[in-house]
Amino acid sequence: NAGVTQTPKFQVLKTGQSMTLQCAQDMNHEYMSWYRQDPGMGLRLIHYSVGAGITDQGEVPNGYNVSRSTTEDFPLRLLSAAPSQTSVYFCASRRTGGRSYNEQFFGPGTRLTVL
């Protein structure tokens, strides 16, 4: 049981490049989400999904795209990287039934730098 895995751990991009941050979980969780962490800003929600085929925007969705074709995977795509997207990205998953927040599991994060 690996929990939530994220790849890559580190990435450097040039402005305008695109890339996909991978996230996978093996706990059969319906709910998956992406956050970014910036100094002094805490964790801000980018996009989330309550199940395969269902996604929705969070607080800071601009410049990012997601899809959820399987329960296990929830990739985050940067369409055209900008320096403002330099951040640490965390993927998280949990069940959706009842008060399941206690069981929200986070991945180890991807540190992205956009030059």
Place this chain on the structure above:
Amino acid sequence: DQQVKQNSPSLSVQEGRISILNCDYTNSMFDYFLWYKKYPAEGPTFLISISSIKDKNEDGRFTVFLNKSAKHLSLHIVPSQPGDSAVYFCAASEGTGRRALTFGSGTRLQVQP
């Protein structure tokens, strides 16, 4: 405008003493609150939570207090240990399990041996 605020970016305490981390919120619809702990190069991990129908929840050395009228919650760690040194995030939610968590900006706790 941040709905969950942690106004102290950092806190330093001596080993064995009490650590008190504070969190304020503005959204009166929040009805569930959580604390997460984060070590460097790791994702946040759940620490303790409290429902708005309670004013206190205890788990070992960790106690969370909720003051709904003041829209304020605090995390007490007694006694503090060097292994508690980490960033602590306060988070809040409203409604059903399908709603996302709103996080504060975090407080870095340093416990001095």
